[in-house]
Structure formats: structure tokens, C-alpha cells
Amino acid sequence: MFTVTKSPNIEAPKLITSLPGPKAKAIIDRDRAVTSPSYTREYPLVVEGGDGCLIEDVDGNIFLDLTAGIAVAATGHSHPQVVQAIQEQSAKLLHMCGGDFYYEPLAQLAETLVAKAPFPQPSQGAKARVFFTNSGAESVEGALKLAKYYTQRWRVIAFVAGFHGRTYGAMSLTGSKSVQCQGFGPLVPGVTHIPYGTHESLDYLEQNLFTSMLPPSDVAAIVVEPIQGEGGYIVPEDGFLERLREICDRHKILLILDEVQSGMGRTGKLFAIEHWNVMPDIITLAKGIASGLPLGAILSRPEIMTWPPGSHSNTFGGNPVACAAANVTLQLLENGLIENARERGLELQEGLTRLASSFSCISPPHGKGLMMAIDIYDNQGKPDPAKRDRILQDAFYQGLILLGCGKASIRFSPPLVITAEQITVTLNILNEVLKKYS
Ligand SMILES: Cc1ncc(COP(=O)(O)O)c(C=O)c1O
Numbered sequence: 001m002f003t004v005t006k007s008p009n010i011e012a013p014k015l016i017t018s019l020p021g022p023k024a025k026a027i028i029d030r031d032r033a034v035t036s037p038s039y040t041r042e043y044p045l046v047v048e049g050g051d052g053c054l055i056e057d058v059d060g061n062i063f064l065d066l067t068a069g070i071a072v073a074a075t076g077h078s079h080p081q082v083v084q085a086i087q088e089q090s091a092k093l094l095h096m097c098g099g100d101f102y103y104e105p106l107a108q109l110a111e112t113l114v115a116k117a118p119f120p121q122p123s124q125g126a127k128a129r130v131f132f133t134n135s136g137a138e139s140v141e142g143a144l145k146l147a148k149y150y151t152q153r154w155r156v157i158a159f160v161a162g163f164h165g166r167t168y169g170a171m172s173l174t175g176s177k178s179v180q181c182q183g184f185g186p187l188v189p190g191v192t193h194i195p196y197g198t199h200e201s202l203d204y205l206e207q208n209l210f211t212s213m214l215p216p217s218d219v220a221a222i223v224v225e226p227i228q229g230e231g232g233y234i235v236p237e238d239g240f241l242e243r244l245r246e247i248c249d250r251h252k253i254l255l256i257l258d259e260v261q262s263g264m265g266r267t268g269k270l271f272a273i274e275h276w277n278v279m280p281d282i283i284t285l286a287k288g289i290a291s292g293l294p295l296g297a298i299l300s301r302p303e304i305m306t307w308p309p310g311s312h313s314n315t316f317g318g319n320p321v322a323c324a325a326a327n328v329t330l331q332l333l334e335n336g337l338i339e340n341a342r343e344r345g346l347e348l349q350e351g352l353t354r355l356a357s358s359f360s361c362i363s364p365p366h367g368k369g370l371m372m373a374i375d376i377y378d379n380q381g382k383p384d385p386a387k388r389d390r391i392l393q394d395a396f397y398q399g400l401i402l403l404g405c406g407k408a409s410i411r412f413s414p415p416l417v418i419t420a421e422q423i424t425v426t427l428n429i430l431n432e433v434l435k436k437y438s
């Protein structure tokens with residue numbers, strides 16, 4: 001029975017069975033017999049319900065969730081105001097196809113996103129336009145099409161270890177793990193990957209690639225995560241993003257920011273790019289935008305989003321229920337959750353810094369706000385993915401839900417409603433787990 005919402009002050013984590021419990025085990029067995037083997041389930045967690053940062057499994061065990069369902073449940077699991085908006089909208093209209101008909105929740109969400117978008121304000125009209133999608137990959141896919149359509153150029157620059165999704169265009173931009181592209185070729189042509197985040201990489205781009213096999217006049221776009229997500233929560237070197245903007249301006253290349261993971265308040269700003277003084281041309285969003293309902297968006301400067309009717313559309317993008325959830329999500333973010341992400345992020349960073357001074361097997365934290373990670377090292381100080389995976393398992397068996405990222409990193413991407421006490425509990429559990437590895 002789901003009890004979390006009935007006991008908001010419940011002690012967490014609280015494990016009452018061995019893991020997986022009997023009900024979880026039965027569901028895992030059924031699931032494994034019939035679902036795709038491509039799914040990556042890190043540990044045997046069968047979720048029954050959630051509330052804020054808490055997850056209850058089918059056997060009544062309560063976990064502290066530091067993943068937010070991979071950076072999605074921005075307002076916490078099943079925030080009552082989001083649930084209410086979903087219930088009210090569902091009773092009125094479930095679907096009508098936003099690409100063919102009008103409804104207010106979609107227009108309202110587009111207005112809010114445009115008002116907040118970090119684009120220059122033109123003397124007349126709106127400063128951005130919005131196309132709605134169903135996922136991060138679909139946002140990236142559409143942004144790629146838009147950039148090629150607008151520039152009539154065919155090449156694109158992306159980054160090693162970047163992650164943009166699994167559809168063909170997005171997969172072709174992804175430079176994360178070989179298993180994600182192995183056997184799926186040929187990929188979309190014209191993509192060049194360069195190392196992420198360093199001036200050295202941009203020197204190589206300008207001095208070697210642009211002068212040899214990658215004429216900048218053929219390049220439609222540079223696609224970049226302002227903070228690399230799946231790649232390891234990597235913050236680029238100072239001046240890197242500014243320099244990308246300058247390179248784009250010089251060669252009339254579009255700068256596409258993939259904010260699917262870094263956006264929607266997670267870093268302590270609505271868009272992570274607001275930590276820098278850089279204006280993008282196109283932004284891709286998804287994940288946290290609707291607190292868990294499937295929704296994504298492409299935001300573009302208006303002079304770029306000129307594709308004509310019928311050139312790009314979809315059936316489900318901007319679904320009214322998802323838009324209603326997103327409208328409330330944005331209000332909640334603005335009314336305290338972005339600030340909470342910043343404040344709790346600082347506490348998490350301080351705590352992880354303290355742990356790093358006690359345990360030589362972890363790096364100091366990197367990231368911003370509640371997009372924070374540590375790297376796990378072996379005894380020689382090299383990244384140790386196997387040890388990272390063991391630590392994740394141990395944390396799970398202590399009731400802490402964490403995921404990896406990068407080569408050997410552990411990411412902390414909790415719901416933005418996390419409390420100071422829950423940060424302390426997280427750090428205490430991690431401290432106990434790490435003792436075994438010191
Ligand atoms: C930066 C980034 N872009 C795109 C995607 C793909 O999003 P989705 O899984 O919704 O297709 C992800 C997913 O992790 C991501 O982190």
C-alpha cells in the first residue's frame with residue numbers, strides 16, 4: 001500500500017524488507033521476461049509511488065531519491081499542485097493535436113517560455129518562438145532540422161561525451177558511450193565531434209579543422225550542453241561558451257544549447273546558460289519541464305524559426321495535460337524551487353567537498369546547483385567505474401537512490417524540493433558507504 005503522501009514527515013530512508021522484497025521480485029521476474037533487454041536497470045527497485053524526494057517501493061520500503069527519475073521530477077514526485085492541474089485538465093481535454101488546433105494551455109506555456117528565454121529582445125514582437133515535442137531526443141532532432149533548414153548547410157559540430165538522445169539525428173550528435181551507436185550505422189552524415197569544454201579543443205577546431213576538412217561555411221550549428229550531463233556533470237572552462245558564441249557569430253553558425261538536463265531550474269537558474277553571458281540561437285528542453293509528463297520544447301530566436309506550415313510537426317507534442325503540468329511547474333520553479341536548488345546545491349557541494357577531504361577515492365564535487373557529481377578513483381587516482389558501481393549498489397541497499405554518469409562519476413540530481421535535512425541524510429549515508437572503500 002502506498003503510504004508516503006499520507007505521512008509527509010515520514011522517516012526516510014526506511015527499509016522494512018530485504019531488497020528486492022517479495023512483491024518487487026515477482027514484478028521484476030515478470031518484467032524481465034517480456035521487456036526490451038536494452039533497458040539499463042541498475043538495481044532492483046520497483047516503484048509504487050513517490051512524494052517529494054521520497055520513493056516507496058511495492059514492499060513498503062522508503063528510499064531517498066537523488067535522481068528525480070533522471071533529472072525529471074523537478075517539483076518532486078507527484079507535487080499536489082501539479083497533480084491537481086493534471087486532474088483538472090484531464091477532465092476537460094486529453095488531446096486535440098497542438099500542431100493542428102489551438103488550446104490555451106499550450107499558448108500559455110509558450111508565452112511563459114518566451115518571456116523567460118535568454119534571447120535578445122527585438123524592438124518589435126516576441127523574442128522567441130516555441131515548438132513542442134515529446135522528449136529530449138525529439139527536441140534535439142527538431143533543432144537539428146531547424147538549423148539545417150535555416151542555414152541550408154549540412155555539417156554540425158558536437159562534443160565528445162555529449163549526450164543528446166537515441167533517435168538517429170540525436171544519436172549521431174551523441175558522443176557518449178560506444179554501445180549507444182555500435183551496430184546502428186550509418187549515422188546522419190556531417191557530424192564532427194571535438195573534445196568538450198576546453199580552449200585547446202576550440203584552438204584545434206579553428207586552427208586545424210576549419211582550415212582543412214571542416215569548412216565553417218558548411219557548418220549549420222554547434223550543438224553543446226552548457227554543462228555536460230550524461231558525460232559527467234562537467235562544467236566547461238571559463239570563456240569556453242563565450243568563445244563558442246564568438247566562433248558562431250564569425251562564421252554565421254547557429255549555437256544550439258541542449259538544456260534538456262541542465263534546464264528548468266536544476267542549476268539554480270531556469271536555464272543553465274544564464275550562469276554565463278551567452279545568448280544562444282536555439283535551446284532544446286525536456287526532462288524537468290512538466291514534472292514527469294512527457295513534454296519537450298525547442299525555443300528559437302524568431303528570425304530562425306521560419307520553417308513553413310507542414311515542414312515540421314507531430315501528433316502529441318504540447319499535449320494539453322502535459323502543458324497544464326508544465327504551466328504549474330514553471331510557477332513552482334519561479335516561486336522558490338530555483339532558489340532552493342541554488343541553496344541546497346551549495347550545501348551539497350560543501351558536504352561533498354568535506355567528504356572528498358576524508359576519502360581519497362572521491363574527487364571534489366563539480367557541477368552547479370542540484371546538478372552535482374563526484375568522480376570515483378582507484379588506488380592510483382584513476383577513474384574506477386567498477387568501484388563507482390559498487391558504491392551505487394551499496395547506497396541503494398542503504399535506501400539512497402543514486403545513478404552514475406560519465407566514466408566513473410556519481411551524479412546528484414534530486415527533485416528541486418529536497419530539504420536541508422535530506423541533504424544531510426544523503427551525506428551521512430554516503431559517508432558510511434565510503435568507509436568501506438577508504
Ligand atoms: C542533454 C540531453 N539531451 C537529450 C537527452 C535525451 O532526452 P530523452 O531521453 O528525453 O530523449 C538527454 C537525456 O538524458 C540529455 O541529458
